[in-house]
Every structure is written in structure tokens, then in C-alpha cells.
Amino acid sequence: MATTDHPTTDAPAAVPELRNAGTAPATRRKLFLNLPVADLQRTIRFFEALGFTFDPHFTDAKATCMLVGDDAYCMLLTRPFFETFSGRPVGDPVAQPYLSLALALDARADVDAMVERAIAHGGEAAGEAMDHGFMYQRGFRDLDGYHWDPFWMDPAAIPG
Amino acid sequence: MHVEASPRPTIRDRGRAPVTRRALVVNLAVADLQRAIDFFEALGLNFDPGFTDASCACLLVGRDAHVMLMSRELLGGFVRAPIADPAAAPTALYAIEVASRDEVDALLERALAAGATHAAGLMDGPSMYARCFRDPDGYTWEVYWMAAAMRER
Numbered sequence: 206m207a208t209t210d211h212p213t214t215d216a217p218a219a220v221p222e223l224r225n226a227g228t229a230p231a232t233r234r235k236l237f238l239n240l241p242v243a244d245l246q247r248t249i250r251f252f253e254a255l256g257f258t259f260d261p262h263f264t265d266a267k268a269t270c271m272l273v274g275d276d277a278y279c280m281l282l283t284r285p286f287f288e289t290f291s292g293r294p295v296g297d298p299v300a301q302p303y304l305s306l307a308l309a310l311d312a313r314a315d316v317d318a319m320v321e322r323a324i325a326h327g328g329e330a331a332g333e334a335m336d337h338g339f340m341y342q343r344g345f346r347d348l349d350g351y352h353w354d355p356f357w358m359d360p361a362a363i364p365g
Numbered sequence: 366m367h368v369e370a371s372p373r374p375t376i377r378d379r380g381r382a383p384v385t386r387r388a389l390v391v392n393l394a395v396a397d398l399q400r401a402i403d404f405f406e407a408l409g410l411n412f413d414p415g416f417t418d419a420s421c422a423c424l425l426v427g428r429d430a431h432v433m434l435m436s437r438e439l440l441g442g443f444v445r446a447p448i449a450d451p452a453a454a455p456t457a458l459y460a461i462e463v464a465s466r467d468e469v470d471a472l473l474e475r476a477l478a479a480g481a482t483h484a485a486g487l488m489d490g491p492s493m494y495a496r497c498f499r500d501p502d503g504y505t506w507e508v509y510w511m512a513a514a515m516r517e518r
Binding site: 218219220221222223224225226227228229230231232233234235236237238239240241245246249253256257258259260261262264265266269272273274275276277279280283287290291292293294295296297298299300301302303304305306307308309310311331332344351352354363364 | 371372373374375376377378379380381382383384385386387388389390391392393394398399402403406409410411412413414415416417418419420422425426427428429430432433436440443444445446448449450451452453454455456457458459460461462463485486505507516
């Protein structure tokens with residue numbers, strides 16, 4: 206998750222204009238992030254080690270549903286199955302990144318615990334810990350190279 | 366459809382709801398932040414001004430589900446690599462569930478009117494209906510409705 210105090214470069218860009226602003230969704234919708242993985246079973250074991258739950262009703266030989274939060278799901282798909290949806294070969298998330306995944310955790314210590322479990326189960330540390338006092342973040346790459354940033358933010362520091 | 370010989374994977378931690386709720390924030394690089402904001406607002410989605418500045422904007426999707434639209438420079442700094450083209454070599458797809466078949470059509474039409482293009486992936490069955498679009502940055506989104514019975518099976 207981005208903080209608003211990251212260093213700015215060059216001429217300051219204008220803050221964008223919002224027409225539909227709020228602190229909660231106007232209409233709650235479920236978000237499914239579909240990610241291709243090389244080995245479904247290995248990836249399930251990895252994220253189970255990080256404390257995630259899976260929905261057996263949406264699990265078969267080609268896909269599984271990882272439960273993250275209310276309205277928040279990751280569908281992990283085999284690469285061939287993903288390609289039936291994308292119509293294109295799967296890219297390399299390390300060499301050709303265009304997204305990263307952040308996870309809000311309840312406590313600062315949970316961030317370190319998750320990253321350490323990820324590393325113990327075959328993940329890699331990514332970048333350095335970012336410590337702003339009111340916010341703490343550490344990154345890891347999962348078995349397929351996706352960049353995850355567990356973070357904790359002091360509830361008192363959340364705007365709104 | 367691809368047929369796999371591999372067996373159904375085994376799950377140790379199973380459930381219908383997360384044991385520990387965590388908020389998911391998908392950070393996506395966009396070429397023009399204002400254009401991306403205008404696009405998603407045209408779809409009826411809203412943004413949190415507390416997490417919006419000149420290089421990022423927080424799109425509110427669900428209770429624990431957020432998409433942080435970021436400048437390519439900002440995301441590139443986090444992942445420490447130049448940002449690629451999501452349409453050329455996709456490594457993720459995004460799906461949003463809505464409450465009815467009509468809402469799928471309505472959201473797709475609003476997306477097309479706001480500059481999206483059609484993407485393959487129409488699914489039209491008795492218990493599921495899905496249509497896909499590609500947003501102005503090349504991300505593919507699926508909008509779908511699923512019958513409650515299918516979820517409870």
C-alpha cells in the first residue's frame with residue numbers, strides 16, 4: 206500500500222480530481238484477483254503456511270480460491286487454465302511486473318512473522334523494510350515471483 | 366478448454382470465510398492517473414481521498430478489497446523493475462462480482478462508453494453470466510454474476 210509521504214520527484218504533479226469520493230465503497234462488490242501459478246499444490250501449501258484459508262467449493266485440478274478478506278479473494282489458476290482466459294501466454298511477474306499485492310495486517314509483528322514464514326517456505330525477501338513509525342511494511346516474493354507487501358498501519362494514522 | 370490430468374489439490378486449511386480477515390490491496394500501474402480515475406468513476410466506483418495524491422489513488426471495491434492505481438514510477442520503485450505492458454504478457458486478471466445479470470450488462474456498457482474495449486470471455490449459463498472488457502491501460506476485467514445456488518452447492 207502506498208503512503209502519501211513518498212518522496213516526490215521533479216515538478217510536483219497535480220493531485221487528481223475525484224468526483225466519487227468516500228471512505229467505503231458506494232456499492233460493495235467482490236474482487237477476485239486471478240493469478241497463474243506453476244504448481245497449484247505447492248502454492249496452496251505456501252499460502253497455508255502464511256495462514257490463509259482456501260474454499261474447497263471453488264477448488265479443482267485447475268484452480269483454487271484463496272480467502273483473503275470480506276469481498277477479497279485470490280483465484281490461483283494453473284498457467285494453461287489462465288491462458289484460456291487471457292488468450293495470451295502468461296508473462297513473467299519478475300521481469301515484466303505491472304502489479305504488486307499488499308495485505309493489511311492487524312499488528313506490526315504480524316508483518317515480520319508473515320515475511321519470515323514466507324522465506325522459510327521458499328519465498329524470497331523483496332526490498333527492505335519500510336518503517337514510518339505509524340506504518341510498517343516488508344516485501345516478499347512468492348514461489349511464482351509475485352511481489353507481496355504485508356503492512357501494518359496505526360489505525361490512529363488512517364485519514365478520514 | 367484445457368484438460369488436465371493432474372489431480373485436484375489437497376487443502377489443509379479449508380473454509381468458506383477467511384480465518385483471519387486481511388485487506389487486499391492490488392497495486393496497479395497506470396499511464397495517466399486522472400484518466401484511470403475518470404474511467405472507474407464512470408463505472409460507478411468510488412475513491413478514498415485519504416489515500417489519493419499526485420501519484421496514487423485508492424479505488425474502493427469491497428469491504429477488504431481495494432485497488433491502488435499508481436503511476437508507473439511509483440510502482441516501479443516498489444517492485445524495483447520497469448513496468449511492463451499488462452496486455453502483452455498478462456500475469457493477472459481481475460474479476461468483479463455484481464448482483465444481477467442486468468448489472469453485468471450495465472457495467473460493461475458503461476465501461477465501453479468510458480473508453481474500454483471488448484475482451485473475449487463471454488460466459489452465459491443458467492447459473493453464471495460473465496463479460497469482459499479491457500480498460501484504457503490494458504488490464505482485463507471480468508464482470509460476472511453468479512447464482513446463489515452455485516455458491517452454496
